[in-house]
Amino acid sequence: MREITYREAIREALSEEMRRSPRMIIMGEDLLPGGGSFGMHLNFGELFPGRMIETPISEAAIVGTALGAAMTGGPVVAEIMYSDFMTVCMDEVVNQAAKIRYMSGGQARVPLVVRTPYGIAKGIAAQHSQSLEAWYAHIPGLRVAMPATPADAKGLLKTALRGEDPVIFLEHKLLYNVKGPVPEDGEHLIPFGCASVARSGTDLSIVATGLMVSKALEAADTLAAEGISAEVIDPRTVSPLDWDTIFASVEKTGRALVVNEATLFGSIASEIAATIGEKRFNALDGPVRRIGSPFVPKPSTPGLEKLSVPSALDVVRIAREMMPRRRAA
């Protein structure tokens, strides 16, 4: 299969869906010059005249307007330049978009996708580096995707754009230039709530989200060399979560380690770990372990920034601790 970057995969999903739904529009700041802040809309101005709505710096109005347009038409993509800026439009996301279908007794359909880059990048510090997926996942009525590969980015975004519930679509900034095989198929759709087994194994289940999937896979390589067979599960969407795949893996391996980049306290990793403990206690050979960012804002300086997020080595270290001590020969 041909390989394209995560960025190109997202662009492809957007352009395929723009062609497919003539009513679809994209709204946000700095969408077109140079293809947009992250180069996502290269040539979209020429390709989709009148359908790229360039906005002022007005996040609340962007998401609120996108919501109104989605309720009466759509699909609509609202782009928020960094996910940290979602905090300035949280009423529109949490009280409005998430609630209207339910509050209206099912009258509303909300084909709205809020695309936004999250996570650390290079020293851009505390207000540009956060992973706030747990905030959104906490809200009934929102669906939350965190694709870890180019193929999943394309497939999940296309599904999101064909759905009727608001989706928060989280793209990791450090994944944009990562290449991977992506189907050219215009019907490459990945359902929400369907995890992927990124690597199969028998000794330990590592459930990882977003950028942490690649750290978990790297760790699994190291562990394999030590004779530990790790299975890596990527939930792909954190709301809804695919419990069946997670539980099946834990039943097979008897050990679960959950990894996310977000601050560990109150995170998706915590939610997954708690649920495994509650629902599959009898399948476990030991406590469920979690890895996430320490409880500090993201620092700018490179050494501390590196320490402020989980690494493949952290995964290896905890995985080793989880395995039974080998007896000396």
Next chain:
Amino acid sequence: MDNDLTPERLVGFWRDMLRIRAFERAAVYQSSLGKIYGALHSYEGQESCAVGICGALTSEDYVASTHRGHGHSIAKGARMDRMMAELFGRETGYCKGKGGSLHIADFSCGMLGANGIVGASYAIAAGAALNAKISKNGRVAVAFFGDGAVTRGTFHETTNMASLLKLPLLLVCENNDYAQYMHRSETMVFDNVADLASNYKIPGVQLDGNDVRAVFRAATTARERALAGDGPTLLELKTQRFTGHSSGDPQVYRTKASVDELRRTRDPIAAFERELMDAEMLGDGDAIRAAVDAEVAAAVAFAEASAYPNDEELFSDVYA
């Protein structure tokens, strides 16, 4: 405070503008060498705005700044060496390397912080002004912001409230025509930011941001009004940025020729320098230039010689 524009004061303005420019050029250069890790938003081209406004303030007055904040820090009295160390991510930086360019703050001179969020400065400055009013400490607060930030709701919420409460606040818009890649004609329907003031029943003054004297005088008047208990003033300074939005910006939204033209015709330092020389206030200025170059070189050397913060620093300054 001596508000007269004495020759010493004018030469001081020129020197501070030079200092800001030299700092920014050095930062951009060091960044190109890979010595600075995070992104930079250069203030080059807007120097007269920070210098004129901060020239009218005391070191006790408060300033809340933006993502393009280096100039505000320097003009408010922050030390270049500790600023450069912050850009270099070193423990001797103002924020121990934890903030970086976007978050330089020096509370000792009233600089409450640069900011990564567009439109966050208004309310923070208004809060400092509220404290000044309640505690009767005789200070004013300045919110710096760009043209792009006027379209945030926070502008309108804060301006209305600050006017209602008659806060000692200066709302200083540095209108450089661009919000990242968008020309102001694509982001706002009003022609002049200053015109918005009348709706909030406060004075709104538009002026040439390159005219450091005019900026200083307008800020002085606004400060006096604020201290008299008459409330905020909105100042719109027409200015320009000479560089891209941030370090990586290829500037596809404007031509190189138009930027060259700006540098040729709208350089606030060159024009002012000519005036000072014609008025024989400056001599050749070489001694000052040399001092500025030495200060910047020392700042870079200081940053380079400083250590990175210890790992434990990750966990300090936050309640856990």
